[in-house]
Amino acid sequence: MTAPHPDTWLRVLPQGLYCEPGDFFIDPLRSVAHAVITHGHSDHARPGHGSVLATEATLAIMRVRMGEGRAGETQQALDYHTPLTHQGVDITLVPAGHVLGSAQIVLDWQGSRAVVSGDYKRQRDPTCAPFEPVTCDVFVTEATFGFPVFRHPDPAHEIAKLLKSLTIFPDRTHIVGAYSLGKAQRVIALLREAGWERPIFIHGALTALCALYEAHGVPLGPLLPATGASKDDLKGAIVIAPPAAAADRWSRRMNDPLIARASGWMRVRQRAKMAGVELPLVISDHADWDDLLRTVEETRAPEVWVTHGAEEALIHALSLRQIRGRALSLIGYEDEETSSEEEAEA
Amino acid sequence: MTPFADLLERLVFTPGRLAKLALLRDYFTHTPDPDRGYALAAIAGDLSFTAAKPAMIRQIATDRVDPTLFAWSYDYVGDLAETVALIWPGSREGQAPRLSEVVAILSETPKSDLPAVLAGWMDVCDASARLALLKLITGGLRVGASARLAKIALGEMAGVAADDIEEVWHGLAPPYGPLFDWLSGRAAKPDAAGAPVFRPTMLAHPLEEADAAALDWAGYRAEWKWDGIRVQLVATAQGRRLYTRTAEDISHGFPEILAAMDFHGVLDGELLVMRDGEVAPFGDLQQRLNRKSPGPKMLKDFPAGVRLYDILFDGDDDLRGLTFDDRRVRLEDWYARHQPPRMDLSALIPFAGQEDLAALRFGARAASIEGLMLKRGDSPYLAGRPKGPWWKWKRAPLTIDAVLMYAQRGHGRRSSIYSDYTFGLWRKDGMLVPVGKAYSGITDQELAFIDRWVRGHTIARFGPVREVEKSLVLEIAFDAAQTSNRHKSGVALRFPRISRIRTDKPAEEADKLDSLIARIPASGVAKGETLEEEG
Ligand SMILES: [Zn+2]
Numbered sequence: 001m002t003a004p005h006p007d008t009w010l011r012v013l014p015q016g017l018y019c020e021p022g023d024f025f026i027d028p029l030r031s032v033a034h035a036v037i038t039h040g041h042s043d044h045a046r047p048g049h050g051s052v053l054a055t056e057a058t059l060a061i062m063r064v065r066m067g068e069g070r071a072g073e074t075q076q077a078l079d080y081h082t083p084l085t086h087q088g089v090d091i092t093l094v095p096a097g098h099v100l101g102s103a104q105i106v107l108d109w110q111g112s113r114a115v116v117s118g119d120y121k122r123q124r125d126p127t128c129a130p131f132e133p134v135t136c137d138v139f140v141t142e143a144t145f146g147f148p149v150f151r152h153p154d155p156a157h158e159i160a161k162l163l164k165s166l167t168i169f170p171d172r173t174h175i176v177g178a179y180s181l182g183k184a185q186r187v188i189a190l191l192r193e194a195g196w197e198r199p200i201f202i203h204g205a206l207t208a209l210c211a212l213y214e215a216h217g218v219p220l221g222p223l224l225p226a227t228g229a230s231k232d233d234l235k236g237a238i239v240i241a242p243p244a245a246a247a248d249r250w251s252r253r254m255n256d257p258l259i260a261r262a263s264g265w266m267r268v269r270q271r272a273k274m275a276g277v278e279l280p281l282v283i284s285d286h287a288d289w290d291d292l293l294r295t296v297e298e299t300r301a302p303e304v305w306v307t308h309g310a311e312e313a314l315i316h317a318l319s320l321r322q323i324r325g326r327a328l329s330l331i332g333y334e335d336e337e338t339s340s341e342e343e344a345e346a
Numbered sequence: 347m348t349p350f351a352d353l354l355e356r357l358v359f360t361p362g363r364l365a366k367l368a369l370l371r372d373y374f375t376h377t378p379d380p381d382r383g384y385a386l387a388a389i390a391g392d393l394s395f396t397a398a399k400p401a402m403i404r405q406i407a408t409d410r411v412d413p414t415l416f417a418w419s420y421d422y423v424g425d426l427a428e429t430v431a432l433i434w435p436g437s438r439e440g441q442a443p444r445l446s447e448v449v450a451i452l453s454e455t456p457k458s459d460l461p462a463v464l465a466g467w468m469d470v471c472d473a474s475a476r477l478a479l480l481k482l483i484t485g486g487l488r489v490g491a492s493a494r495l496a497k498i499a500l501g502e503m504a505g506v507a508a509d510d511i512e513e514v515w516h517g518l519a520p521p522y523g524p525l526f527d528w529l530s531g532r533a534a535k536p537d538a539a540g541a542p543v544f545r546p547t548m549l550a551h552p553l554e555e556a557d558a559a560a561l562d563w564a565g566y567r568a569e570w571k572w573d574g575i576r577v578q579l580v581a582t583a584q585g586r587r588l589y590t591r592t593a594e595d596i597s598h599g600f601p602e603i604l605a606a607m608d609f610h611g612v613l614d615g616e617l618l619v620m621r622d623g624e625v626a627p628f629g630d631l632q633q634r635l636n637r638k639s640p641g642p643k644m645l646k647d648f649p650a651g652v653r654l655y656d657i658l659f660d661g662d663d664d665l666r667g668l669t670f671d672d673r674r675v676r677l678e679d680w681y682a683r684h685q686p687p688r689m690d691l692s693a694l695i696p697f698a699g700q701e702d703l704a705a706l707r708f709g710a711r712a713a714s715i716e717g718l719m720l721k722r723g724d725s726p727y728l729a730g731r732p733k734g735p736w737w738k739w740k741r742a743p744l745t746i747d748a749v750l751m752y753a754q755r756g757h758g759r760r761s762s763i764y765s766d767y768t769f770g771l772w773r774k775d776g777m778l779v780p781v782g783k784a785y786s787g788i789t790d791q792e793l794a795f796i797d798r799w800v801r802g803h804t805i806a807r808f809g810p811v812r813e814v815e816k817s818l819v820l821e822i823a824f825d826a827a828q829t830s831n832r833h834k835s836g837v838a839l840r841f842p843r844i845s846r847i848r849t850d851k852p853a854e855e856a857d858k859l860d861s862l863i864a865r866i867p868a869s870g871v872a873k874g875e876t877l878e879e880e881g
């Protein structure tokens with residue numbers, strides 16, 4: 001008996017990607033009875049589900065971000081690499097390397113395997129477990145940076161730019177706009193690796209998540225609240241804040257602030273200009289073009305489904321490699337770096 | 347190439363002048379010769395290659411990348427060189443070439459070998475360096491800093507005045523070895539003897555009421571302040587040059603002036619478009635300034651002339667140490683001897699006291715007059731803007747009451763504040779039409795008020811721009827109004843700035859477009875943007 005093709009048991013419904021035999025959704029876009037969540041970003045982890053299955057870290061992030069009551073009526077934590085059988089479907093969580101707790105959802109049913117990777121990256125990240133490729137029949141991928149112009153440089157190089165800037169402008173407060181879950185902690189950890197030992201000032205929106213990272217064994221070094229710090233304290237200091245806060249009036253009371261932004265979009269000048277930043281830092285938590293293609297190759301999947309992003313270019317490139325690509329065109333996922341404007345205003 | 351590319355990248359995103367200076371200083375301090383000299387040349391616009399055409403760089407990219415992916419990427423990025431720089435696949439281990447190496451090799455590489463040479467460089471460069479390289483060799487390099495700013499940075503680095511650098515600048519060529527030898531203390535100041543170099547200009551302060559009250563009027567001479575641009579005419583046996591007051595060489599744009607400079611000396615004056623001795627509005631001069639090399643029709647329709655008001659050198663005789671009165675005698679004598687075509691003398695205005703001049707200033711309504719200049723009779727010609735010897739006393743501005751239509755976030759310190767305003771006037775049919783943009787003139791408190799108001803009265807957003815309810819009246823001061831075919835309203839304002847917020851005035855009582863048009867002088871078509879104010 002040949003194994004059933006994943007498109008017979010994994011479907012796109014208005015609520016999101018649905019595993020029929022298991023009767024659950026993966027990263028559903030609206031509230032459902034049973035949800036499996038890849039990671040804690042708000043476009044993937046939405047409030048109000050019945051039961052939620054995810055890594056312990058993702059569940060903890062959801063509770064911090066939405067409050068105890070809204071992160072699912074019941075929550076079940078599942079460790080990486082520990083299969084759980086649910087109505088005949090084996091569910092295994094494998095690190096996605098995106099943010100703390102992020103997981104690819106590996107689904108095995110009747111000898112057929114699909115991997116829903118959620119958001120992922122291949123660059124080294126000291127704040128989360130690295131991505132592991134899993135061989136499968138269908139690989140479900142994002143394509144946030146699905147154009148060949150997106151090649152993320154070594155993040156250490158970008159951090160060096162920030163530190164160099166501090167030597168040229170030793171009095172200016174360097175405010176780095178970084179998404180509050182994942183990017184902020186990664187930038188802090190990279191700064192520590194680069195030898196920046198002074199306290200780093202953080203916006204109030206980051207406090208709880210930084211504490212959560214620390215509690216999960218990710219050391220971030222001395223952090224101080226930016227609110228309430230004097231102009232003198234902030235002279236020549238590094239402040240991490242959500243992008244919208246960094247760019248807006250919140251930053252105005254700092255000492256001659258220099259606004260930086262850590263995002264993969266900073267690669268394209270026009271995008272960086274539009275963001276109004278003085279120091280663009282190309283640091284992304286998403287796979288770049290080369291890593292998207294490399295990852296697909298490593299999964300050895302003959303067929304790839306693209307959830308969101310620039311699917312057209314990726315599918316074209318896959319076709320040149322004799323890999324079948326399919327756009328799921330799921331509306332509602334957007335990368336956290338473009339949606340951050342809303343986040344910080346709320 | 348990498349340090350230069352990093353500098354360019356930072357300059358592109360850095361709005362503040364002081365910050366740009368810090369970046370330039372850091373670059374010039376840490377970059378060896380002759381690379382920094384070539385970088386300086388690139389900033390000054392003295393380093394340009396046009397060896398590679400856009401088609402060539404597109405070709406070397408599509409040789410390596412699927413053409414469909416290239417086309418989509420180009421569409422997404424919007425700039426060819428940037429697309430090629432970003433899409434260039436994986437780089438080889440190796441050292442990016444130095445800027446001086448690139449310059450040297452480009453100058454001796456035959457065109458047919460260029461694609462291979464370029465591709466070899468691209469392989470070892472990072473994305474920023476690839477972009478800088480591509481922009482450089484296609485002649486598309488735009489640096490976010492002026493030559494003047496680079497000279498100020500060099501001056502700060504070496505502890506010399508930027509004006510001292512200007513004095514030797516035009517006798518040097520890239521990579522300016524003698525300049526850097528001097529700035530590093532390895533050699534004496536280069537000798538510009540005989541070369542038609544720029545001499546630092548003397549600038550005036552605006553005369554405020556408090557200054558006017560304390561002024562010893564009898565010690566001053568008065569002249570009209572004409573609405574042209576300040577220029578310096580330099581002619582020596584080695585050549586002729588026409589410089590702006592910021593040392594920009596604009597000789598090519600004004601061949602008729604160059605032709606008339608059949609003398610040996612350095613003169614200071616106002617460049618104007620003049621017809622039969624009548625000064626045309628600034629917009630006419632703007633037509634000329636927009637053209638790097640004007641054609642015969644342009645020369646005929648917009649004839650340029652210079653109104654002379656000072657002499658710095660007569661032959662090799664340096665007159666800058668003489669008093670204004672003595673220089674004036676020398677200037678008149680010089681003029682009588684040479685009678686150069688296309689030039690006349692700026693007349694001294696006789697006056698008995700402040701009241702005389704105040705009346706003249708008030709009465710001056712010709713668009714070509716900006717106000718009065720006051721120069722102390724006993725002051726030598728001093729570089730820079732010393733306070734006291736020279737004053738500019740601009741005539742009172744004109745004003746209109748306009749309605750705020752759009753607001754945009756500013757730059758730098760003001761990047762989070764809505765500080766750039768488009769305002770409009772009522773047309774006969776009851777439509778509000780934009781007539782200009784202003785971003786200065788008000789206090790920080792007033793700025794904060796408008797910012798708050800904009801946020802509370804937004805009706806639409808377009809990127810960084812907000813359209814607001816048409817209900818806030820701003821009093822706009824401006825120096826002159828001109829007809830314009832670039833603006834929907836048909837009118838352009840010179841130096842518009844906000845003078846008051848008129849919360850007391852309902853929007854429907856704001857001024858009509860017709861009443862502004864009525865104030866436009868009979869001649870002149872303003873097409874371009876206004877220049878930075880001279881003098
Ligand atoms: Zn995510």
Ligand SMILES: [Zn+2]
Nearest residue numbers: 119333334335
């Ligand atoms: Zn996402």
